[in-house]
Amino acid sequence: MSSYLELKNINKSFETEKEKKIVLADINLKIRENEFLTILGPSGCGKSTLLKIIAGFSKTDGGKLLKKGKAIKEAGMDRLMLFQDFEQLFPWQKVINNVEFAVKQAAKNKKLKLSSVQIKERALKYLKQVKLRDYQNYYPHQLSGGMKQRVALARTLAAEAEIMLMDEPFGSVDSQTRQELQQLLVQLWQEENRTIIFVTHDIREAVFLSQRIVVMKNEPGQIINIVENKLPYLRKRSSRNFNHLFEELQSQLHS
Amino acid sequence: MKSKYKQRFFWGILLAFIWQLTAVSGIFSELIFPGLDQISIVLFKSLQDGTLIKQIAFSLSVIAQGLFLATIMALLFALTAYFSSTAAGLIDTLTALAHPLPGIALMPLILIWFGSGRMAILIVIIHSVLWPLSLNLSTGFNSIPDIYTLIAKNYRLNKFEFMYKILIPASLPYFISGLKIAWARSWRALISAEMLFGAINSLGGLGWYIFQRRVFFDLPGVFAGIIVIIMIGIVVEDFIFAKLENKTVKKWGA
Ligand SMILES: Nc1ncnc2c1ncn2[C@@H]1O[C@H](COP(=O)(O)OP(=O)(O)O)[C@@H](O)[C@H]1O
Ligand SMILES: [Mg+2]
Numbered sequence: 001m002s003s004y005l006e007l008k009n010i011n012k013s014f015e016t017e018k019e020k021k022i023v024l025a026d027i028n029l030k031i032r033e034n035e036f037l038t039i040l041g042p043s044g045c046g047k048s049t050l051l052k053i054i055a056g057f058s059k060t061d062g063g064k065l066l067k068k069g070k071a072i073k074e075a076g077m078d079r080l081m082l083f084q085d086f087e088q089l090f091p092w093q094k095v096i097n098n099v100e101f102a103v104k105q106a107a108k109n110k111k112l113k114l115s116s117v118q119i120k121e122r123a124l125k126y127l128k129q130v131k132l133r134d135y136q137n138y139y140p141h142q143l144s145g146g147m148k149q150r151v152a153l154a155r156t157l158a159a160e161a162e163i164m165l166m167d168e169p170f171g172s173v174d175s176q177t178r179q180e181l182q183q184l185l186v187q188l189w190q191e192e193n194r195t196i197i198f199v200t201h202d203i204r205e206a207v208f209l210s211q212r213i214v215v216m217k218n219e220p221g222q223i224i225n226i227v228e229n230k231l232p233y234l235r236k237r238s239s240r241n242f243n244h245l246f247e248e249l250q251s252q253l254h255s
Numbered sequence: 256m257k258s259k260y261k262q263r264f265f266w267g268i269l270l271a272f273i274w275q276l277t278a279v280s281g282i283f284s285e286l287i288f289p290g291l292d293q294i295s296i297v298l299f300k301s302l303q304d305g306t307l308i309k310q311i312a313f314s315l316s317v318i319a320q321g322l323f324l325a326t327i328m329a330l331l332f333a334l335t336a337y338f339s340s341t342a343a344g345l346i347d348t349l350t351a352l353a354h355p356l357p358g359i360a361l362m363p364l365i366l367i368w369f370g371s372g373r374m375a376i377l378i379v380i381i382h383s384v385l386w387p388l389s390l391n392l393s394t395g396f397n398s399i400p401d402i403y404t405l406i407a408k409n410y411r412l413n414k415f416e417f418m419y420k421i422l423i424p425a426s427l428p429y430f431i432s433g434l435k436i437a438w439a440r441s442w443r444a445l446i447s448a449e450m451l452f453g454a455i456n457s458l459g460g461l462g463w464y465i466f467q468r469r470v471f472f473d474l475p476g477v478f479a480g481i482i483v484i485i486m487i488g489i490v491v492e493d494f495i496f497a498k499l500e501n502k503t504v505k506k507w508g509a
Contacts, residue, residue: 055409056408080409087402090403092507101410101420109411141507
């Protein structure tokens with residue numbers, strides 16, 4: 001099977017005053033087109049670093065990053081990052097303008113000319129998908145954390161990226177909202193084909209969301225296992241199989 | 256907010272009352288301590304016959320021009336410093352040298368180099384504003400969250416787009432507070448420069464007006480000028496800047 005996105009022998013270390021710390025050691029990973037992949041690992045194991053490398057925000061010390069066989073050198077709109085930080089929205093713009101920002105940049109990138117009506121229509125479509133159409137004229141500071149993340153999700157969707165990179169995007173919202181957002185994300189992924197690479201340290205989140213789970217360990221950050229998750233969508237957190245997989249992953253993480 | 260104005264109004268009335276009592280009591284000569292009645296008469300008369308209006312218009316047009324030019328220059332400085340570390344070193348050195356230097360210390364030099372016209376006043380204003388404003392802007396630019404620069408990379412914004420879509424709006428709170436400092440400093444610099452540089456065709460601004468009233472020992476006239484200066488200061492700070500903040504940073508939840 002030809003791989004869509006391929007990470008080959010990725011290494012990354014950071015130099016501090018005293019020591020050189022190896023953060024990622026020999027990461028090899030093949031990612032399939034349109035799959036929902038989670039990267040699961042304890043805090044500090046290098047998940048964010050890995051995602052930033054895939055996004056093109058930071059360089060590797062060695063190794064290759066290939067998309068359809070071609071080396072990726074810099075950041076681009078084909079791989080869009082959704083952050084955990086609520087500050088990723090622009091506070092000086094209304095919700096609708098925050099989403100329009102992505103529509104405009106995407107159009108410009110594809111050398112498409114859109115009228116302001118078309119831009120607004122597209123932005124509204126994505127706001128509707130995250131169920132925030134009625135909040136289009138709010139400023140970000142008037143929204144709850146969960147709503148902010150939904151706007152950020154709408155903005156990422158509006159850029160129509162092939163690959164969405166998500167760095168614990170629901171990590172700072174309360175657990176009930178988090179479950180709603182997880183469900184929304186699965187639904188959106190099923191409606192439109194996209195590749196999602198989702199980073200989390202929450203085992204249940206990984207089991208609920210993804211088709212494959214990449215398990216990482218700490219010191220140095222390494223992949224210890226890749227688990228296929230064949231549970232049918234929409235997954236029930238209370239089901240026996242769900243909890244079985246949860247326990248299996250838990251024992252791997254703590255070994 | 257409302258109670259602030261109520262309080263100011265109350266104390267203002269009380270102070271005016273005390274002033275007037277002192278004036279009519281005759282403790283001081285009328286010549287050096289005019290009553291509010293005299294001051295208001297002179298104020299209204301000179302507003303009416305246009306002599307004061309002319310000076311107000313002159314001062315406001317010079318300060319507007321100076322602020323405008325200095326803001327453009329400060330933006331250019333801060334942007335250049337943001338995008339080039341070599342330029343940042345130079346601009347930092349210039350700022351460190353010029354910022355602590357009071358504008359008034361430069362006035363003799365400016366008189367020799369540029370004479371005493373509008374140009375000279377403009378230079379004093381620009382000097383008093385440019386350095387603090389570009390410092391504030393630079394601080395603003397350098398304190399935008401890292402996440403914005405990542406987003407800019409991700410959405411492939413070019414330098415120009417990054418500048419006007421992110422950098423400037425994100426640092427607007429710093430820009431506005433810089434402008435407030437700029438206004439306060441340039442307003443003071445303007446009044447002193449006008450006193451020193453005199454007038455051309457009897458057009459020398461509010462500072463010159465007050466100075467000239469003193470020459471004629473027209474104290475009500477001096478006070479009329481001072482009142483106008485206070486009023487303009489209040490209007491700019493409490494109305495223009497307050498409005499600017501309400502329309503921007505306050506609305507954005509700062
Ligand atoms: N820019 C950096 N400079 C130095 N060390 C870093 C930097 N970024 C991350 N690290 C270190 O790399 C390790 C992994 O960080 P990170 O990728 O954020 O982990 P995770 O997202 O899995 O919690 C941590 O020990 C962190 O301190
Ligand atoms: Mg992280």
